[in-house]
Amino acid sequence: MATALFFASSTGNTEEVANKIAKSLGDIKIYNICDSDVNDILNYDKIILGTSTWGEGELQDDWDEIWEEFCSLDFSNKTVALFGLGDQDGYGDEFCDALGIMYEQVKKANANIIGFTSTDGYEYEYSKAQIGDEFAGLVIDEDNQDDLTDERIASWIEKIKNKIL
Incomplete structure (x- = not known):
């Protein structure tokens, strides 16, 4: 069963975290959603999805642009792990909301969701x-707790690797 990671990044932080996750898991395919067809997700049985939260608890722009298509995907028989980035100090009343939005959609689309933290x-x-x-997944705050990022990734990887690889 093939595993792939799909992410979108505006400032580079989500891309950096995505690369760390992919490197920790070994030989998995990694896609920036802005350079991919959303339907590429369906080519994999095990999927990691990453997003950051923007504005007032909104999806990152690249996810937002393809959201309607993403919502049409069927995640039945797919194992999905999620990660999200947010700023708990500056946006504490909508911290990592995009992760929650993504979680609700893949849950509705019948995914087997793993990796709660x-x-x-x-x-x-x-x-x-x-x-x-x-x-609903790995939560990273690069703005306020970047010193905990590597430890949080490592802990999450240990939790999911037997189910995602």
């Missing part, structure tokens, strides 16, 4: 990415 260690007011006492 604890909300411990973050300080924010609200997040659509919070499901109970966990986030």
Whole structure:
């Protein structure tokens, strides 16, 4: 079963995190969604999706542009892990909301979603990415906690690698 990572990045932070994840997992295919056809996602059984949150809790622009097509995809029989970037200090009332938006869509599209992470260690007011006492995937705050990024990625990789590779 093939694994691929799809991401979109405005400032380069999501791309950097995507590359770290891909490197940690070894030989997986990585796609910047702005240079890909959204239907390429369907060529893989195991998928990692990454986004950052912009504006007032919105999807990153490249995801937003293809969102209607993305919403038409069927994720049945697909294993999906999600990661998102946000700024808990500057945007604490919509922290990583794009991750939550993506989670709701792949859940509705019948994906087997893996890789939930604890909300411990973050300080924010609200997040659509919070499901109970966990986030819907790996959450990274490069603006305020970049010193924790590598540790958070490594911990998440250990949690998902047997299910995503």
